[in-house]
Amino acid sequence: ECPLKLSGSNVTLAASLCSNNDDRGKCCRYINAFIAVSIAQYANSTSNLGVPSNLSDVCLHSISQTLELYGVPRNATAFCGFGTKIPVNYECKGRTTVTQMLRSPKFIDVMENCKVPLSEESSCKKCLNAGIVYLHHLLGTEDNITLSTCRDATFAALASQVDDASAIGIASCFFQVQGLIILPVSEPSPSSTPKASPSPLVASSPSQHSLGLPLNEKHHSYHLTMVPGVGIAVTAVAVMMLLVLIVLIRRKSRELLDSENIDKKSSKSFPSTPPMRKFQEGAPSMFRKFSYKEIKKATETFNTIIGRGGFGTVYKAHFSDGLVAAVKRMNKVSEQGEHEFCREIVLLARLHHRHLVSLRGFCSEKHERFLIYEYMANGSLKDHLHSSNRTPLTWRTRVQIAIDVANALVADFGLAHASKDGSICFEAVNTDIRGTPGYMDPEYVVTQELTEKSDVYSYGVLLLEIVTARRAIQDNRNLVEWSQKYMASELRLPDLVDPSIRDSVDLDQLQTIMSVVRWCTQKEGRDRPSIKQVLRLLYESSDPMYSGFLAAVDNEEYEGTEGRGRNSKGKMHRNDMIFHSGDGRYLASSSSTSRSYCSRSFLLENGSPQSPPNIPSV
């Protein structure tokens, strides 16, 4: 039986955050905080920093079940690193008890500075400041898993010494989360909606909520107090959902019908194309075949050039139906067979993401090939990186773009298909598609197979471009090779950064990003991370918890710092920071996707939802 209790935890709040991709970091912090508070309570009575190892699995299982019961999606426990990053045993550098933590050097400073109330930003910062100094002293440059476990152990030791309300106050500061608990409600109101209804954990006596109890036992009292009105409400909701489902099914059937019609038309001109039935997933009416005549007219007989790329000239086009698009006229048509062109379209047309420019259609007539893309008035990422007449992108924006692009890659399951056992797997694409030089996976050259790890390689190159503002191939040199000498030494990393923003770069994030670059551009695909692993590292480096700690040390004069770790600008020298290890192999493995490299653009659009202004610390 698991002795940890989640009594009073506002799991419903966490559940709503966890269902939103943009709130993943916050979701994990809430889950981490709930568990840390329960461990602090357990430490209060046993002095142990977490459950014994023989109960570890039992607790992880019970907690995941409970979280799931209250609406936390199952994948949240995976992306939060439940069990690794969020353990139920906080053994920190051999310290397994509260007493050992309390006795460690400088812990006294943490206790002094973390007295509640910590609701004021400055007092919380002081507490975090003391925490980072303590951890820095204790760990030196340990990997981030050790850092996070020891941070949690610090919290548990601290919170085990105070009452429950104070423990919540410290947790809010430590994990940067608000509203961790909900007040007990004596009688659940039948009129509440299912989401807003009081958590069973709260509605019944907290003491009944040992996670080791069978779930049905736990909710017994709750069920008894439910009035029949809830049954009526549930039936009404079920009927409404059924109606919505019918409408959705009808809409989907119409979409499929439309898409098949388009396929039929397309297959007339492309007899040997691969199956195109799934072309329009997500946006069927947006993708179509254009005629040469239409394109000629829309581009004023090819007089509206907006740029030139590796694959051809790009024109701005105004179509008679009001569509404004960027038309890419492909060079060297003869080198790419019709079949390959169609393959590429199949791949590209299936990519739909708010951070990827979408393909609106294609044309293959008169020995010419065109791809018609959504027009982005603010130009492409490359335009922003390489045009001297634009304001350089700030470091914060660059990190955000890196996260957005990684998110787009994770979200796209273009070539994923369900295998016989029902799990998702990814097929390698054996194809003659040529990628943009500089981005191509070196393994592809040998194997002629594009895999999800080829995407990861290209992503690594893109990250390098974002950091350096250099092109993938510049001065006849491949960017990955060019960067090697800088990546060999941590001290030289800042020399890689675009000179126009070098002074404002966040060294900790730079360190993380370059670790990601190194990992993504490994020669062999199997040595590279998945995009999800990349995303986690990037999220971690933008996690306010980590950066909160660093900022606290950065901005505050703290007596215990012994004058260490500051450079002339008052920032910590990166060698004195607690860095990520750069090797995220311990992170849960996941899959990404395989796809063509041609003609993909990551574009920027001011005011679009892609860069939420409230993303912290990036």
Ligand SMILES: Nc1ncnc2c1ncn2[C@@H]1O[C@H](COP(=O)(O)OP(=O)(O)OP(=O)(O)O)[C@@H](O)[C@H]1O
């Ligand atoms: N969808 C678009 N909307 C607006 N402008 C675009 C669009 N696509 C391309 N452009 C413009 O055309 C230029 C060339 O684009 P293109 O994608 O062909 O080459 P590129 O970005 O240099 O990449 P590559 O190395 O793949 O050739 C871009 O720099 C940009 O200014």
